[in-house]
Amino acid sequence: MTSQLWDSFRAEGYDEGTDLVPPDAAVDFLAALAPGGRAVEFAIGTGRVGLPLSRRGIEVAGIDTSTAMLAHLRAKPGADQITIVEGDMSADRAPGQFDLAYLVFNTITNLLTQPAQVACFANAARHLRPGGSFVIECYVPALRLLPPGAVAVPFAVEDEYAGFDTYDLLTQRQTSHHFTVTEGRSRVVHSEHRYAWPAEMDLMAQLAGLHLTERWADWSRSLFTADSPSHISVWQKPL
Incomplete structure (x- = not known):
């Protein structure tokens, strides 16, 4: 798992990333699956979703491997209302059972092998009460954007920032390359991921005893199509 990426430097600036601000629609979507109940977030980070959900x-509860990210969460108002577990979302448990388990911001891809991702689904199922739901927000691999013979796809080109992804099609490994210039100083960050198609995740869910109930293109429940760049998927544990 790429937990080493989320060091104190990354944690310090994480909340400034406007592309990671959860829309109200995300909190609405998740809250509707656990009204007045219990929810566990895998890779809770600095609490961008967990805190507003708690206020509902x-x-x-939240599980995360990064000590630095959890330190930022603990410093925020309302964090004392969240049960925090420092651990691996593919193996470690938050106490009790839950109406909802969820994993957002593409974080399932931080688990770098298929067995680890399968284990994550199984761990989610262990957390859920019968009838409970597991929700994942994740991108759809952008392989259609690769010209023949190419291995890289740019996703951002700005004055002080550039980013591109490279792909290994044999291993389903993706590396995101981030180049930032701040006050004349440059920083390069590489993050490793394992991409998985929605259909592959459906099979992981099936192995965990879960079944697909919803799939949308975004938190506002737009229709998911072959051209959708991301998906919100909901799997349910049988009653």
């Missing part, structure tokens, strides 16, 4: 009256 839902009892929230």
Whole structure:
């Protein structure tokens, strides 16, 4: 897992990333699956989703491997209402059972092998009460954008920032390259990921005893199509 990426430097600036601000629609979507109940967030980070969900009256727990990210969460108002577990989302448990488990911002791809991702689904199922839901927000691999013979796809080109992804099609490994210039100083960050198609995730869910109930293109429930760059998927544990 790429937990080493989320060091104190990354944690310090994480909340400034406007592309990671959860829309109200995300909190609405998740809250509707656990009204007045309990939810566990895998890779809770600095609490961008967990805190507003807690303010909706839902009892929230969160699991994360990054000490630095959790330190920022603990310093925020309302964090004392969240049960925090420092551990691996593919193996470690938050206490009790939950109406909802969720994993957002593409974080399933931080698990770098198929067995680890399968284990994550199984761990989510262990957390859920019968009838509970597991929600993942993740991108759809952008392989259609690769010209023949190419291995890289740029996703951002700005004055002080550039980013591109490279792909290994044999291993389903993706590396994101981030180049930032701040006050004349440059910083390069590489993050490793394992991409998985929605259909592959459906099979992981099936192995965990879960079944697909919803799939949307975004938190506002736009229709998911072959051209959708991301998906919101919901799997349910049988009653």
